[in-house]
Amino acid sequence: MDKGTAAEGAITPSLRMKYYKRRDVCEAIVESARDREVGVRFSSGFGRRPSILEYPDDVLRYAMKGATSFHLSEERWRDPLQINPAMGEEESNSLRSGWDLVIDLDGAYFEYSKIAAQLIIRVIKGLGVESLSVKFSGNKGFHIGIPFEAFPSKWAYREAPVPLSRLFPEAPRRIAAYLKWRTSELLVEKVMELEDNNVKRVALNIGLDVNKITSSGFINRYIGDKIVNIDTILLASRHLFRSPYSLHEKSGLASIPIRPGRVALFSREEARPLDVNVEMKFLERNARKNEALRLLQEAWDNDEKSLSEPSEEDNDKKAFFKELRESDNLAVKNIMQKQGVLPSTIMPPCIKRIMEGLNDGRKRALFILINYMGSLGLSYPEIEDAVREWNKRNREPLRWNYVLSQLSYYKKRKRAISPPSCDNPAYYKDMGICHPDSLCSTIRNPLSYTLKRARGLNRGSKRGKNSVKKKD
Numbered sequence: 001m002d003k004g005t006a007a008e009g010a011i012t013p014s015l016r017m018k019y020y021k022r023r024d025v026c027e028a029i030v031e032s033a034r035d036r037e038v039g040v041r042f043s044s045g046f047g048r049r050p051s052i053l054e055y056p057d058d059v060l061r062y063a064m065k066g067a068t069s070f071h072l073s074e075e076r077w078r079d080p081l082q083i084n085p086a087m088g089e090e091e092s093n094s095l096r097s098g099w100d101l102v103i104d105l106d107g108a109y110f111e112y113s114k115i116a117a118q119l120i121i122r123v124i125k126g127l128g129v130e131s132l133s134v135k136f137s138g139n140k141g142f143h144i145g146i147p148f149e150a151f152p153s154k155w156a157y158r159e160a161p162v163p164l165s166r167l168f169p170e171a172p173r174r175i176a177a178y179l180k181w182r183t184s185e186l187l188v189e190k191v192m193e194l195e196d197n198n199v200k201r202v203a204l205n206i207g208l209d210v211n212k213i214t215s216s217g218f219i220n221r222y223i224g225d226k227i228v229n230i231d232t233i234l235l236a237s238r239h240l241f242r243s244p245y246s247l248h249e250k251s252g253l254a255s256i257p258i259r260p261g262r263v264a265l266f267s268r269e270e271a272r273p274l275d276v277n278v279e280m281k282f283l284e285r286n287a288r289k290n291e292a293l294r295l296l297q298e299a300w301d302n303d304e305k306s307l308s309e310p311s312e313e314d315n316d317k318k319a320f321f322k323e324l325r326e327s328d329n330l331a332v333k334n335i336m337q338k339q340g341v342l343p344s345t346i347m348p349p350c351i352k353r354i355m356e357g358l359n360d361g362r363k364r365a366l367f368i369l370i371n372y373m374g375s376l377g378l379s380y381p382e383i384e385d386a387v388r389e390w391n392k393r394n395r396e397p398l399r400w401n402y403v404l405s406q407l408s409y410y411k412k413r414k415r416a417i418s419p420p421s422c423d424n425p426a427y428y429k430d431m432g433i434c435h436p437d438s439l440c441s442t443i444r445n446p447l448s449y450t451l452k453r454a455r456g457l458n459r460g461s462k463r464g465k466n467s468v469k470k471k472d
Contacts, residue, residue: 020063024278026056037080039071071240085399098148107228109205116228119183131287138248138255150287178299180230244282348449353433357393361431
């Protein structure tokens with residue numbers, strides 16, 4: 001175990017101390033933490049925030065107190081200790097000196113993550129960016145980074161140039177969404193090629209029920225973006241990523257930088273803690289100015305187009321939204337007029353559970369709620385009020401600054417998107433809020449539940465009125 005060979009074991013106290021006593025490891029972590037907020041993780045969760053690391057001995061001192069890993073902000077701050085959860089957007093912008101792009105490839109199966117990383121590296125390099133770096137996440141994924149120095153100092157935003165440091169998280173979100181769009185179809189193709197078109201094997205590797213797989217079309221329609229996820233929603237202020245050379249609690253391995261050209265050859269055994277050589281850096285700051293200009297421009301233009309034009313959705317979704325816009329939308333509005341905004345009578349069990357307040361999964365729950373309420377036609381003030389009350393019921397409320405950033409991102413979109421489907425493995429079941437009733441077996445999305453329930457209540461109301469008329 002002390003050689004770091006545990007397949008998915010916990011970090012033992014002996015391994016932790018042997019590893020974090022290494023001077024080269026401590027120095028590398030401290031260097032990566034310069035100008036960043038630091039999150040220190042213990043067995044019970046993260047310690048006090050904001051924190052910083054100034055000296056190598058700080059890393060060892062935390063390890064002696066039981067720290068298992070160290071996490072860094074994507075944002076760079078003039079004084080990280082001045083960060084306040086209650087800060088508004090203007091205060092954050094004035095304190096933020098820059099940000100680095102960190103693409104988090106969250107895969108359930110390591111070999112698929114390697115394919116996704118190679119595809120994204122190819123796109124980035126094809127747009128002229130050479131100062132990109134790659135880091136093994138420590139478990140089953142990779143982090144791909146581009147330093148702030150590679151981007152332009154200012155960017156035309158709403159027709160006026162503003163410092164790029166102010167466009168966080170919007171700019172990295174657009175880039176992440178663009179890279180996801182550029183690589184998603186080819187990723188499915190490459191994965192299917194790797195598995196000889198064995199759909200069930202792919203589903204099994206990413207943790208889905210193979211008994212529900214009926215055809216190869218299932219891959220593209222339902223789990224294409226679940227093979228490896230590029231999460232654009234969690235790109236938010238004070239979002240952390242695992243520090244280079246930090247340990248990973250689930251695998252017992254180290255999160256180590258690797259050369260972009262070696263991703264295909266990389267094996268997890270290379271990250272055994274006591275065998276790691278501290279040779280490379282992640283997010284080196286000596287980039288050539290404006291080398292990521294074309295990447296930013298492509299991502300920005302692509303996102304502007306997607307905000308103004310409907311995307312090409314599959315037939316199921318087209319029919320779903322058409323139905324929503326017509327009779328079902330009227331049914332929902334009728335119930336809301338009688339029973340108030342978001343009445344429990346038309347909520348699916350998962351949404352009811354979210355509205356009660358949560359301990360874990362609050363960020364994912366916020367994403368679900370915003371899109372659920374937006375798709376039902378609630379106004380922005382109604383959504384904000386509902387989210388505010390929900391957040392108060394959480395055991396530990398989300399920072400309101402974070403909530404506002406998510407609401408702002410939703411408001412900028414010119415069309416609603418549906419909440420995640422019921423079979424999305426990253427949401428309802430994983431969050432522990434999926435407790436289906438008899439109606440749940442007939443729907444594939446929480447929104448469908450509400451539409452069916454509203455239709456049923458409206459039909460019942462009409463039948464009741466007709467029976468009264470007949471008696472009269």
